[in-house]
Amino acid sequence: MNTSQVTTLRHVKTVPNRRRFSLTKGIVLLFLSVLVVTQVYPLLWLFLYSFKTNEEILSGNFFALPQSPQWSNYVSAFSGGDYLRYLWNSIFVTTVTMTCVIILSSLAAFAISRFRWRYGQVVLLLFLIGMMIPMQATLLPLMIIFKNMHILNTHLSIILPYIAFSMPIAIFILNGFMKSIPGEIEESAIMDGASILRVYWNIMLPISVPPIMTVCILTFINIWNEYILASIFISSNSLKTLPFGVNSFVGQYSVNYGAIGAFLVLGALPVIVVYFLLADKITQGMVAGAVKG
């Protein structure tokens, strides 16, 4: 809360036309800071909560700092909740998904946007339709299919749908970008005897780094946070991803409030760290991703 007020004051100083609208501006800035509090304070509260004893939490003093930070909450979260394993599973699943999505969809987008063939637009349309299909509707049949393929309860069973449902938007973004690249570059490369694969690898991919970053960010946020699919297709504790693991932990430790808070903080930590490092890139990427409509 303090940080938001300090920042607000800094903004008051830098706002233009201070003389004319000072009262209005004051009210506006107050309103905007209140919004910061409502959006950020619950997370801060959770952070404080995770360091409190059960007695402190139940005492009703929601505003107080913990009397002495209870690291034991974090110890029970670590020991009772396999945090590192879930974290590793999430890193593994997300990395494999992102790599496959980028390779597969850049290949397809390249073919759709640059090759001279009749069905390019049809293929693109097929992927666009896919963006409108709700993922939940495929859960049941997928479970039956995966059961028959004997891949239920493996990482493959969540990676495959993750790839499939990330591809339409990836292809849409990459195709939009690649379409705008002038054709002369490839023509001369082909003239000089470069193979198609070389054009793709040495020309197309390096030029397309900005939209690939956007795809990376979108895929990362979506897959890293995905819960429902993992909870249906995975049953072994050792294969759970972080969101699923967090949810199971909360279910098991229902009265150890501090430990629950600690595990939620640990669960949120990786993505918050990434956000602090790449806030601007992430916000830009998420807006670009939303523009798909």
Next chain:
Amino acid sequence: MNVLKVSRLTITAFVLPCLLIYFGIVFVPIVVSLYSGLLDWNGIGTSTFVGLDNFKNLFFHDPIFWPSVKRTLMFSVFSMAEIPLALFVAILLRRYVRKPNFLVSSYFLPVILSVVIIGQLWKTIYNPASMGGMLNQILIAIGLESWSRSWLTEPAVAMYSLYFVALWQYLGYHTLIQFTGISNVPAEVYEAARIDGAEGFKADRYITFPMIIPIFKISIVLAFIGSLQAFDMVMVMTGGGPANATDVISTHMYNMSFKSMQYGYGSSIASFLVVVCLIATVVINYVFNKLEKRFT
């Protein structure tokens, strides 16, 4: 510009891997789902073809179905009602704050967190005061003890508690989208309008609104998709309870297929969901094409 002439084999090699995964994981299941909606099947034993019986039961004899449709629609309506607020915040940010990055990033923070974190966090906040819930503790502290209640287990308020969490989480997303849209309106346009006597909110009425209609469309689509994703949030926070008071279409489908093992019936709900989504997409696109024509 499609410039490269290549053999069929090359095209296949580039496109096929993508298409195979996509068809296998997205289209095949949807078709299977449409067909299974016509079966009486528990997913394991033998199935009987029952035609449209599942849909008949769904539309006319299922006491949970229509309320769950209503709640899903309400989720969309509430999410869309949030857009004007987000636009208002975006206009204020644009006009009164010179370096808005910190504010925008703070508003956006909840958007990047997993629905599990958000859901469990708010479950903790909604807890009764005796279990450390912040909301009830605040109400007691400011003397509104009579307002404190068990936010997620009282059927009358549980659904509103869920709507609120979704609004809270996505406010930052809508604000950011509108803000980006407004920032892309060239400053000269406002300059010219000021000379013509349009300033402040008058300028917004005649310049900002018409110029960001495409951005509105993005927000509306997002609100709609978001209301489908309410699925995860409801599953994490209430699972559809108490007594089905917070069931939405997709949780009803989930409970029917994975809990009651009525595979055929669950599939008919899934089919309904797919059809609703496709219709909504067409309607949204149609309405916005009209709007854009009228204003530009």
